[in-house]
Amino acid sequence: MISICIPIYNFDVTALVHDLHAQGEASGVPFQILLMDDASRDEFRIKNRELASLNNVEYIQLTNNLGRTGIRNLLAETAVYPHLLFIDCDSEVVRDDYLERYFPFCRPGVICSGGRAYLDAPEDERLKLHWRVGTTKEVTSAQQRSVQPNKSFMSCNFLIDKNIFQTVKFDERLKGYCNEDTLFGIELERNGIVIQHIDNPLYHIGLESSPEFLAKIENGLRNLHKIDRMLKGDPLFVKSVTIMRHYHRLKRLNLPPLISLSYRITRKPIRANLFGKNPSVKLYDLYKLGYLCYTRNWEND
Numbered sequence: 001m002i003s004i005c006i007p008i009y010n011f012d013v014t015a016l017v018h019d020l021h022a023q024g025e026a027s028g029v030p031f032q033i034l035l036m037d038d039a040s041r042d043e044f045r046i047k048n049r050e051l052a053s054l055n056n057v058e059y060i061q062l063t064n065n066l067g068r069t070g071i072r073n074l075l076a077e078t079a080v081y082p083h084l085l086f087i088d089c090d091s092e093v094v095r096d097d098y099l100e101r102y103f104p105f106c107r108p109g110v111i112c113s114g115g116r117a118y119l120d121a122p123e124d125e126r127l128k129l130h131w132r133v134g135t136t137k138e139v140t141s142a143q144q145r146s147v148q149p150n151k152s153f154m155s156c157n158f159l160i161d162k163n164i165f166q167t168v169k170f171d172e173r174l175k176g177y178c179n180e181d182t183l184f185g186i187e188l189e190r191n192g193i194v195i196q197h198i199d200n201p202l203y204h205i206g207l208e209s210s211p212e213f214l215a216k217i218e219n220g221l222r223n224l225h226k227i228d229r230m231l232k233g234d235p236l237f238v239k240s241v242t243i244m245r246h247y248h249r250l251k252r253l254n255l256p257p258l259i260s261l262s263y264r265i266t267r268k269p270i271r272a273n274l275f276g277k278n279p280s281v282k283l284y285d286l287y288k289l290g291y292l293c294y295t296r297n298w299e300n301d
Contacts, residue, residue, distance in 0.1 A: 001030040002099075002106060002159075003079035004087060007071040008037045010044050011089040011206060017051050019093040024056065027099055033057045036075050039065040069170035069180045072155065076165045082106075084165060088156040090206025092119075101200045102159045111160040111193060113153065114200030115142065122207060129210040129279040136281050138204070142197040149195045151240050153185030157202045164193060173230070179220045179241075183227055186240050210275045214287075221292045247292055256293040263290025 004020055006013060017033060024031040033054075037045055039062050052059040066074060076084055083106040085099075094117055095101070105112040116138045122131055138154065145152075155170075168187045174180045188195060208216070224244060231237045238244050250256050270287045273280055 001081040002083045002085055002102070003032045003034055003081040003162075004085045004099075005034050005072070005075040005079055006036070006087050006089055007068070007075060008035055008040060008044070008048060008089045009065075010040045012044060012047050013089050014047065014051065016087070016089070016091055016093065017054070017057065020087075020099065021054050021057065023093075023096070023099040027103070029099075029103060030081065031056055031099075032080055034075060034079055035059045036071055036078070037061050038067070038071045039063060067172075068155075069172045069174055072170050072180075073172065076162060076169070079162065082162050083159060084162055085159045086155060086157070087202065088204075088206075090204065091156065092203035092205045094201055094203055098200060098202070101198060105159055105196065105198070108161055109164065109193075110196060111158065111164055111188065112196045112198060113145065113158045114198055114202065115140065115145065116154060116156055117201035117203050119203055119205065125277045126209040126275075127207040128277065129274050129284070130207045130213040132279055132281060133213075133284060134204060134207075139201075142199045145197040148240075149197060150185040150189040153181050153188070153195060155181035155184065156204065157200075158195075164188075167191065168193075174223050174226065179223050179227065182224075182241060183237075186237055189240075190236065210279070214271070214274060217288065218291055221288060222295055225292065225296055243288060243292060246289060247296070250293065256296060259290055259293040263287075263294045266290070 013035065017035065020033060024033070033056060035048060035051060035058065037048060037060065045061060049059045049061065051057050060078070062071070072086065085102060102112065102114070118131060118135045118139060122128065168184060168191060170180050171183055174183070185195065224241065227237065228244060233248070238248050247256070250259060270283050273283050274287065
């Protein structure tokens with residue numbers, strides 16, 4: 001028995017839900033597809049609420065935006081079955097046996113991540129940065145992810161025992177694009193819960209323009225700073241997040257002010273590359289480290 005939980009924000013999930021619904025019906029396993037709209041625009045609400053006419057599909061419209069953490073917690077509370085499959089709304093099914101591959105992991109005490117995939121490179125150069133970063137950093141095999149199973153956890157495609165979720169939950173102090181899944185993976189590890197990994201990806205089709213994508217990354221970096229403060233430089237957090245590990249090494253050497261200055265000097269040319277036809281992932285990584293140092297230095301940390 002499984003509840004498929006899909007938080008929606010300004011995205012048409014018709015194709016995704018029809019694919020999942022067909023697989024659920026064919027499986028013979030009791031299932032629920034729970035759609036929760038986080039105060040999207042009218043065009044998306046009108047389109048997506050039609051899906052409630054399908055058997056075992058429930059659509060809930062929220063009047064106030066809860067954000068990425070709050071809506072996931074509310075989905076878990078509302079779901080009727082003991083196993084929760086969380087899927088981001090900007091996903092596309094890759095395999096005809098996608099649901100079936102998760103069923104063996106519908107057991108007490110289990111959390112399982114399926115991974116992420118991307119389609120071929122987009123022709124629109126405005127989407128190139130998001131695509132290149134995603135394919136470089138997010139597309140990994142189950143074997144690769146299993147080496148450090150709780151590191152870099154992604155909440156876009158995972159199955160979890162509802163009892164585990166009620167123990168950990170997403171931290172609602174974090175807002176926006178906020179590395180909430182990073183903190184979730186760390187809290188799982190702190191509670192002795194190891195994430196299992198399988199090769200069962202979904203395509204990430206919701207690519208954003210380079211300026212939109214980079215703005216979200218910057219928000220995520222500010223939230224990493226917030227998490228670091230909340231956890232008071234907790235060694236497990238620093239160890240689990242590569243960029244925070246680099247930052248704390250630099251901090252011990254009193255180098256963040258210098259990196260911050262370098263960021264201010266190189267910001268414009270690096271952004272010009274990232275917004276261009278052939279964005280560099282190495283420059284992207286340097287930009288992130290510089291932005292983190294600049295933000296923290298500006299806040300006198």
